[in-house]
Amino acid sequence: MIEPEDAPPLLVVGHGTRDENGAADFGRFVERLRARMRPPVAGGFIELSPPPLTEAVAGLYGDGHRRVAAVPLVLVAAGHGKGDIPGAMAREMVRHPGLSYTYGRPLGPHPTLLALLEERMAAALAPLPGASRDEPTAVLLVGRGSTDPDANAEVHKVARLFWEGRGAGGPEQGHGLTAVEPAFVSLARPSVPEGLERLRRLGARRVVVLPYFLFRGVLPDRVAEEARAYGAGHPALEVVCAEVIGDCEGLADVVAERYEEALAGDIRMNCDTCVYRIALPGFADRVGAPQTPHHHPDDPADGHGHGHGHGHAHAHAR
Incomplete structure (x- = not known):
């Protein structure tokens, strides 16, 4: 793994879960990444459970970092990876003048x-x-x-x-x-x-x-x-x-690879089958739709209602 001396911190962004065991799994995984990587590592959720993303970003910003590489801890590029996490990061840039980020791609398939x-x-x-x-x-x-x-x-x-x-x-x-x-x-x-x-x-x-x-x-x-x-x-x-994939070295290898891709600018998204770019049958109304993140109750500055730019109700259970 190649990490330049001035490599930006890795920001691991999860969706969040109401399950305490799942939140603990995430925390242990972030610690695993900290132990193996030279750049600073922080992690946070966009909703449902602590630690919130805004707290993780504030910590890095307070330590003097103005550029981060954000890797979405998601397996597929659905609404969270395509809209919610970038939207949450956009808000963090408003909160923290001078902050910028490079966005990694989802983990799977790999x-x-x-x-x-x-x-x-x-x-x-x-x-x-x-x-x-x-x-x-x-x-x-x-x-x-x-x-x-x-x-x-x-x-x-x-x-x-x-x-x-x-x-x-x-x-x-x-x-x-x-x-x-x-x-x-x-x-x-x-x-x-x-x-x-x-x-x-x-x-x-x-x-x-x-x-x-x-x-x-x-x-x-x-x-x-x-x-x-x-x-x-x-x-x-x-x-x-069977059990879930879980906190393990193999998963850390994939996240580290996505981090390096983000640094190199090698981000290969699924644009050819994305409903926000391509008029797929039954989804033509979503082409060009704004990626407006929904209400995140763990974000203290978010009080703008619960809805997506693509107009469907969003029920969470993780």
Whole structure:
């Protein structure tokens, strides 16, 4: 990893969660980055839980930093990565004269993240007896879900990439995966039960439910609850729930890579499928829509109502 002597601080920006365990995971991850990187590292959330982003920025600004590299701690470029975090950073520049920032891109899809997902799958299967552990397995990859088709398509892409080389008949042929299907826990379909039902009808006898989430939270808990409920109602299908990606060195590697990209100006966004640039069927009204961040209750200066520039209600549970 190349870090110039005058490299700006890394600002890790998360969405936030109402789950104390998830907030603690974020805090431990920021500490991990501090321990391995030479530039200063700060982290904050745009809403729902402390530490707030505005506090993290104020700390860096108070230490004399006038330029930061902000990396959104999100897996896909949905509304938070495309609008809310840049909007929050725009407000910080108003609050702190002379502040500027370079913006990194979302973390996924990335080969390291695929490898981490494979590790979580293997860990979920490890407690099973040896003979049972080797039986063919299907995977249901569950993302958060979004009203942005580009973000939902990214989850489908990750599912396909996870299948490639790991599926039965693929180049490695050692994993025994019979299928990898995507699903969502909110705002998009198929739902977790719908995804499990599809795999059951395709002939799966065992499914590993693999949450495509960084840290623990309300939604990952909901994924596990819905998966276990479905399994209880379909005893012929073995449903195994894996853990989230979590605080680990592999995830830190990806964030460090996104930081270096931001410094180099190598930011490759999904502009070809972005509803704010391209008139996709059913979303033409969003082209050119202003990226107005919604109300963030943890921001003491924000009291302008709860709404998005693209005009949909925004319910949060993480």
